[in-house]
Amino acid sequence: MIRFLIVLVIFFSPFGISAKRPNILLIVSEDNGPELGCYGEPYVQTPNLDRLASRGILFEKAYVPQAGCSQSRAAYLTGLYPHQNGQIGLATWKFRLYEDSVPNLVSTLKKAGYRTGLIGKLHVNPSSAFPFDFKKISTANFSRKKLSNYTKEAKAFIEDSQQPFFLNVNYPDAHRPFLSQVAGLPKKPLTAKEVTPLAYFGLDSLELRQQTADYYNCISRLDSKIGELIETLQKSGKIENTLIIYLGDHGADLLRGKRTCYEGGTRIPLIISWPSNIVSDSRRKELVSSLDLFPTIIDAAGLNLISGLAGRSLLPLFKKEPVSWRQHIFTEYHLHSAHNFFPQRAVRNHRYKLIQNLLPNQTNPGYNFTRKKFIPRLPEILTTSSKNLRSAYQRMERPPEFELYDLESDPYEFVNLAYLSQHASTLKSLRTTLRNWRGKTSDPLLKAENLNRLKVEIESCFTNGSPDKSDLHLTYPQFFFSK
Incomplete structure (x- = not known):
């Protein structure tokens, strides 16, 4: 049970x-x-x-x-x-x-x-x-x-x-x-x-x-x-x-x-x-x-x-x-289909948003999943774009652990502030808020073993780079909260 x-x-x-x-x-x-x-x-x-x-x-x-x-x-x-x-x-x-x-x-x-x-x-x-x-x-x-x-x-x-x-x-x-x-x-x-x-x-x-x-x-x-x-x-x-x-x-x-x-x-x-x-x-x-x-x-x-x-x-x-009223809102991501497993947790207040990528510095499969289906010419289009914009798309493809955005000056989230010293206090505050929320809501992915096991479970349905849902056998409802 x-x-x-x-x-x-x-x-x-x-x-x-x-x-x-x-x-x-x-x-x-x-x-x-x-x-x-x-x-x-x-x-x-x-x-x-x-x-x-x-x-x-x-x-x-x-x-x-x-x-x-x-x-x-x-x-x-x-x-x-x-x-x-x-x-x-x-x-x-x-x-x-x-x-x-x-x-x-x-x-x-x-x-x-x-x-x-x-x-x-x-x-x-x-x-x-x-x-x-x-x-x-x-x-x-x-x-x-x-x-x-x-x-x-x-x-x-x-x-x-x-x-x-x-x-x-x-x-x-x-x-x-x-x-x-x-x-x-x-x-x-x-x-x-x-x-x-x-x-x-x-x-x-x-x-x-x-x-x-x-x-x-x-x-x-x-x-x-x-x-x-x-x-x-x-x-x-x-x-x-x-x-x-x-x-x-x-x-x-x-x-x-x-x-x-x-x-x-x-x-x-x-x-x-x-x-x-x-x-x-x-x-x-x-x-x-x-x-x-x-x-x-x-x-x-x-x-x-x-x-x-x-x-x-x-x-x-x-x-x-x-x-x-509340001063923070929380969102998350796990996957949609097996094609795009890339767990994230996020918090925003009225000005800033922090995204934590739980598999940092790895290729986000969701990026190429969407790009290849709907915008195959994206690399060509980006060649004439600004440095900040090219960086934003590169960051989406291979995200760092943290992304911090000032939604007042950068509403479309193109400039990551997480690793700039002048925003260290904001980063620290939102990291604490996010961590406390994850604990309060019993986030199973706080445990590294749960994250790793879920990743292995998803990847097990892939053959030659493509997933087959008939080969997907999910047991996370059991192991997430097992003692």
């Missing part, structure tokens, strides 16, 4: 289930950062998400604990960091929760009398740990077939729910492939000539512009579908009593985005609307995490979670009042 390290105590509020208990609509998009109109993105058109933000709160500094699909979803559903819940890699590569019985948002709401629904992929193992009453469109649907069915299924669920409901709708956009147009959406796709590459690239080329344009087209299509969903909720007459949460599961599948601890990977859009309970058109600058969603939803539902979750309720931020 695995020793479960988190103690969760749930007290239900004394009042019974009633119409006053809010419905919960959790909308999640794939592989997109805060590249939305309401976040200041000049190229992409997102009128529906912009409108949602104008009716609620936009969080300017929102993060996921790990920039990977399964890892991010498991985190907001369990309220635990990946190293705490076990979903450290993709579910399709056999990674899973340590225990089937780990407390989660779905089972908690179901026990409290909510009707629970899922439209779109779950992507967490085992799926049986999440007892949804209603499940439709269970595939990833990266081909974007029949996107209108997401609204159709949501309409059926919402109209059939005679009790408070929790509905999680997971859309496939903006996951790769970046499809410029599907079923006429967007009506007028952007072209390479109309955009510039994302700023955190620091680079420019025709191929980067084309990828960026099509990434934006995916986001515009996503916005259209979210608009249809919210209109359906409006027509049902239930929107006034519904807490609506929208977030991206992590940043774009582009170099320096997904599968990293850089801002392009872990910073996400987070918008929350709840009529009569949130001051509209608000913007909050606090450091928040998708780990805060579990306690927020339970708090809004009238349930009191005492201990064990990594996040905290966002309800105190729903009013335009000063709130005592």
Whole structure:
């Protein structure tokens, strides 16, 4: 029996289930950062998400604990960091929760009398740990077939729910492939000539512009579908009593985005609307995490979670009042598939970010994994770039133990300050904060033997330089916490 390290105590509020208990609509998009109109993105058109933000709160500094699909979803559903819940890699590569019985948002709401629904992929193992009453469109649907069915299924669920409901709708956009147009959406796709590459690239080329344009087209299509969903909720007459949460599961599948601890990977859009309970058109600058969603939803539902979750309720931020809040946010990385195992831990405050690479001065396989698939001409493009930019990409390919960035003067993390004497005190302070967090959250990779054993386990599925998931035999849920 695995020793479960988190103690969760749930007290239900004394009042019974009633119409006053809010419905919960959790909308999640794939592989997109805060590249939305309401976040200041000049190229992409997102009128529906912009409108949602104008009716609620936009969080300017929102993060996921790990920039990977399964890892991010498991985190907001369990309220635990990946190293705490076990979903450290993709579910399709056999990674899973340590225990089937780990407390989660779905089972908690179901026990409290909510009707629970899922439209779109779950992507967490085992799926049986999440007892949804209603499940439709269970595939990833990266081909974007029949996107209108997401609204159709949501309409059926919402109209059939005679009790408070929790509905999680997971859309496939903006996951790769970046499809410029599907079923006429967007009506007028952007072209390479109309955009510039994302700023955190620091680079420019025709191929980067084309990828960026099509990434934006995916986001515009996503916005259209979210608009249809919210209109359906409006027509049902239930929107006034519904807490609506929208977030991206992590940043774009582009170099320096997904599968990293850089801002392009872990910073996400987070918008929350709840009529009569949130001051509209608000913007909050606090450091928040998708780990805060579990306690927020339970708090809004009238349930009191005492201990064990990594996040905290966002309800105190729903009013335009000063709130005592955290000064640090933590993120991490392990791997996505076996192609890109390169564990990292990171912490940021309102100005600085520290990344600790647990396999320093070794080649990061995730760098070439992404570069070769999506930017094969990168070495050529870099030849005309600045020294700082070339150094940033070299550092990503073969990282030192520590990377320290001043996010005020260097928001795209191009200049590493970790080994400059004038920043020694900042480095020391953040190293201490990171080390204390790792200890407090029982990070299994604090033990070198766990890190080394996991590395050997991952590498054992490689033949002639390529991994085969059929040869991947994972035992980390057992040995991470064995005595």
